Amino acid sequence: MDKIFLRGMHLETLIGVYEWERQNRQSLVFNLEIGLKDTFKNNDEISETVHYGVVHERLRQHLHEQQFLLLESLANDVAQFLFQTFVEIAWIHLQIIKPGILPNVQEVGVEIERYANAQE
Numbered sequence: 001m002d003k004i005f006l007r008g009m010h011l012e013t014l015i016g017v018y019e020w021e022r023q024n025r026q027s028l029v030f031n032l033e034i035g036l037k038d039t040f041k042n043n044d045e046i047s048e049t050v051h052y053g054v055v056h057e058r059l060r061q062h063l064h065e066q067q068f069l070l071l072e073s074l075a076n077d078v079a080q081f082l083f084q085t086f087v088e089i090a091w092i093h094l095q096i097i098k099p100g101i102l103p104n105v106q107e108v109g110v111e112i113e114r115y116a117n118a119q120e
């Protein structure tokens with residue numbers, strides 16, 4: 001299946017279970033893979049595919065207005081948002097990393113895989 005990916009995407013949202021985390025948005029790192037329902041077309045038309053710039057901007061705007069306690073909730077919300085916004089998406093694979101949150105741990109985060117047809 002053909003896919004589009006955005007790796008190392010830094011997006012801000014209000015996230016965390018502790019009081020100090022409820023004051024300011026934090027920057028998280030997203031590694032996103034988007035599987036498409038159709039294979040890439042041969043017509044060189046941006047309107048016939050999922051524009052990764054639009055994915056980035058819509059996600060950025062969406063997360064700026066949201067708040068979450070857990071990374072797990074954030075990941076589920078992102079999946080739901082993407083399926084609702086882009087009907088061409090068949091599945092997503094998403095990793096969210098919360099940088100610098102545990103001492104002596106290189107990366108902490110969550111990873112999910114979701115399918116559009118399982119949402120109906």
Ligand SMILES: Nc1nc2c(c(=O)[nH]1)N=C([C@H](O)[C@@H](O)CO)CN2
Pocket residue numbers: 015016017018021069070071072098101
């Ligand atoms: N499984 C999870 N564990 C923890 C989360 C989380 O989102 N999912 N969050 C926190 C805190 O917000 C932490 O990141 C702040 O130090 C702790 N554990």
